Amino acid sequence: MNQNTSFKRYLKMDLLPTPWCPGCGNGIVLKTICQAFDELNLPKNGTVVVSGIGCSGRSAGYFDLDSVHTAHGRAIPVAEGIKYAIDALNVIVASGDGDLLGIGGNHLLHAIRRNTNITVVCYANETYGMTGGQVSPTTPHNIKTLTTPNGNPDYPLDVQFLFKHSGCYFARSTVYHLNHLKKCIVEALKFQGFSFVEARTMCIVNYGRRLGYKNSNEMLLHYKEFYKINDDAGELAPNEIGIIKTNTLIKS
Amino acid sequence: MKEMLTGNAAAAWGVRLADVDYLPTYPITPQTEIIETLARWICDGVMDATFVTLDSEHSMITAAGAASATGVRVFTATSSQGLLYGFEMLYTVAGWRVPLVMVNVSRALSSPITLEADHNDILATRDSGFLQIHCETCQEVLDSILIAYRLAEDKRVLLPVLVNMDGFLLSFTREPVEIPDIKDVKRFLPPYQPEHAFFKASQPMAQGVAALGGPVYSYFKYQMHLASMNALDVYKEVSGEFGKIFGRKYDTVDGCMMDDAVCVLVMTNSFSTLGKAAVMKARAKGIKAGLLRLRVLRPFPEADIRGAIKMTRAVAVLDQNVSVGKGGILYSEISSALYHEKERPLLLSFIGGLGGKNISSEEFEFIFDAMIHAVDTGKVPAPRLLYTEEEWKQMEGLKKMAGKQ
Numbered sequence: 001m002n003q004n005t006s007f008k009r010y011l012k013m014d015l016l017p018t019p020w021c022p023g024c025g026n027g028i029v030l031k032t033i034c035q036a037f038d039e040l041n042l043p044k045n046g047t048v049v050v051s052g053i054g055c056s057g058r059s060a061g062y063f064d065l066d067s068v069h070t071a072h073g074r075a076i077p078v079a080e081g082i083k084y085a086i087d088a089l090n091v092i093v094a095s096g097d098g099d100l101l102g103i104g105g106n107h108l109l110h111a112i113r114r115n116t117n118i119t120v121v122c123y124a125n126e127t128y129g130m131t132g133g134q135v136s137p138t139t140p141h142n143i144k145t146l147t148t149p150n151g152n153p154d155y156p157l158d159v160q161f162l163f164k165h166s167g168c169y170f171a172r173s174t175v176y177h178l179n180h181l182k183k184c185i186v187e188a189l190k191f192q193g194f195s196f197v198e199a200r201t202m203c204i205v206n207y208g209r210r211l212g213y214k215n216s217n218e219m220l221l222h223y224k225e226f227y228k229i230n231d232d233a234g235e236l237a238p239n240e241i242g243i244i245k246t247n248t249l250i251k252s
Numbered sequence: 253m254k255e256m257l258t259g260n261a262a263a264a265w266g267v268r269l270a271d272v273d274y275l276p277t278y279p280i281t282p283q284t285e286i287i288e289t290l291a292r293w294i295c296d297g298v299m300d301a302t303f304v305t306l307d308s309e310h311s312m313i314t315a316a317g318a319a320s321a322t323g324v325r326v327f328t329a330t331s332s333q334g335l336l337y338g339f340e341m342l343y344t345v346a347g348w349r350v351p352l353v354m355v356n357v358s359r360a361l362s363s364p365i366t367l368e369a370d371h372n373d374i375l376a377t378r379d380s381g382f383l384q385i386h387c388e389t390c391q392e393v394l395d396s397i398l399i400a401y402r403l404a405e406d407k408r409v410l411l412p413v414l415v416n417m418d419g420f421l422l423s424f425t426r427e428p429v430e431i432p433d434i435k436d437v438k439r440f441l442p443p444y445q446p447e448h449a450f451f452k453a454s455q456p457m458a459q460g461v462a463a464l465g466g467p468v469y470s471y472f473k474y475q476m477h478l479a480s481m482n483a484l485d486v487y488k489e490v491s492g493e494f495g496k497i498f499g500r501k502y503d504t505v506d507g508c509m510m511d512d513a514v515c516v517l518v519m520t521n522s523f524s525t526l527g528k529a530a531v532m533k534a535r536a537k538g539i540k541a542g543l544l545r546l547r548v549l550r551p552f553p554e555a556d557i558r559g560a561i562k563m564t565r566a567v568a569v570l571d572q573n574v575s576v577g578k579g580g581i582l583y584s585e586i587s588s589a590l591y592h593e594k595e596r597p598l599l600l601s602f603i604g605g606l607g608g609k610n611i612s613s614e615e616f617e618f619i620f621d622a623m624i625h626a627v628d629t630g631k632v633p634a635p636r637l638l639y640t641e642e643e644w645k646q647m648e649g650l651k652k653m654a655g656k657q
Contacts, residue, residue: 103308149295
């Protein structure tokens with residue numbers, strides 16, 4: 001296990017602990033992003049983090065970097081505005097799946113189309129956690145939430161397919177697979193163009209416990225048992241995590 | 253049947269009793285409890301309606317307006333940023349002249365980001381064509397939704413209605429609420445029979461068409477204005493009928509100790525309860541104090557307001573909003589209502605409770621003292637922000653932390 005703590009220089013340590021519930025996976029994503037920054041030795045005066053609304057939206061303020069906590073769904077256009085103004089900056093979006101894929105979904109489509117050179121780390125917990133656990137665009141079919149007490153009638157969005165033949169970078173990992181998650185983020189940061197990391201993370205308080213998980217650790221162990229690493233896939237199966245390799249842009 | 257209900261639960265009860273057909277929804281704090289309650293009832297089979305979760309407030313208000321245009325009864329609810337995100341569609345839906353009823357749970361606007369109540373969100377929509385009813389109590393929230401459907405669906409009006417309550421202070425506060433008997437509700441609010449705006453396969457109708465060139469546009473826009481003005485009389489008729497059936501009377505304005513009042517505080521929404529307590533306190537000190545709460549804000553009940561305050565000596569408008577670069581929004585509106593009166597009270601402006609900031613009894617006392625001083629000297633003080641010394645000290649501390657002192 002890597003005991004190197006130099007990643008802490010990217011965090012406002014005096015603000016810790018974070019506001020997230022006990023057992024929440026968001027802190028792991030936050031830490032792993034910082035470890036990826038540390039590995040690449042990103043300059044603190046040349047790196048900006050942008051968050052939208054939701055639990056993970058609170059991330060931005062915990063980075064000891066320039067940061068923006070913006071309106072619901074608007075993290076990507078804020079990041080693009082910064083990147084297009086000052087190209088030399090490393091611009092990273094750290095926000096949730098409800099924010100990025102739901103109310104902000106249109107911005108994601110067009111950032112992919114423009115292939116803007118920014119990195120998005122998406123905290124994917126399958127629910128609107130901050131408002132208490134309602135159905136979100138990534139909640140699986142039939143799952144019971146506060147707004148779907150009889151089960152979700154809709155099907156979730158599988159974000160990887162938005163990236164097909166886009167020429168952009170897409171990776172999926174989980175908060176159990178720490179080294180893999182870090183690798184996915186490091187590769188994303190190194191990628192010249194639009195890169196997106198779907199980081200599966202657990203919300204025990206407003207989601208997992210209603211699914212029958214006894215505690216956060218059970219959710220974490222589910223990630224361990226369920227997901228297999230496939231870093232060479234053209235497309236990830238539901239139980240696979242990895243970096244999509246054959247994401248070539250098809251030009252007509 | 254009397255139950256302890258939050259403002260949100262009271263709103264849900266209003267919707268359930270109104271026998272709404274379609275509910276497009278999207279969660280936002282502090283509104284979410286309304287849609288969660290309705291989702292639960294629909295799943296339990298106690299309510300028969302179609303419940304759909306949309307991807308944003310913009311699509312939610314669009315779907316709500318469109319469904320309403322097909323001739324069914326529709327409800328939706330939002331708050332703050334959500335209301336502003338769907339803002340474009342508020343004007344559009346009002347222009348469609350459909351009787352949508354929507355609840356806004358007031359919450360101050362970004363940025364800075366916050367969750368607590370003030371009225372910049374709802375007042376941003378005041379020119380959209382939506383009628384506005386502002387509530388002080390949970391009971392009023394429930395009753396206002398029933399009144400709102402009657403008002404919106406009346407063919408002399410045909411405009412959507414926003415029912416407003418304060419986030420947290422009312423949305424999450426339990427109060428005893430009388431839940432009306434469904435038989436009485438059916439008597440007051442029969443099923444919606446669309447006569448004008450509805451879709452019917454055999455009679456195609458184009459909605460929302462372009463009207464290029466000023467005259468056609470002007471005609472339709474002013475028609476909306478006239479319909480909204482009609483709504484004042486219709487409101488009185490409808491609320492009168494509501495009073496007869498349910499025994500609760502809701503005028504366009506709600507006066508407290510107004511009969512012989514000399515110094516009057518004008519407010520809206522749930523903080524009025526604190527204002528009324530301050531009036532009692534002032535009365536105990538021998539001040540002839542009163543409070544006028546504005547309940548219907550659109551259409552603006554100008555004559556009722558004028559009638560209530562024109563003979564008083566001083567009126568202080570307490571705005572829980574700020575039109576940046578102008579000041580309190582209601583202060584401007586009350587000023588215009590009094591302009592043509594030969595004898596009119598001195599008019600003072602206070603801005604308070606922004607971002608849910610408390611208004612203490614000392615601050616209310618300060619307002620009454622300012623009114624008395626104005627009456628004594630004949631001079632009106634400049635508009636003021638209510639901010640206590642302790643709050644100022646706290647802010648200074650924060651500025652110091654940020655290295656901005």
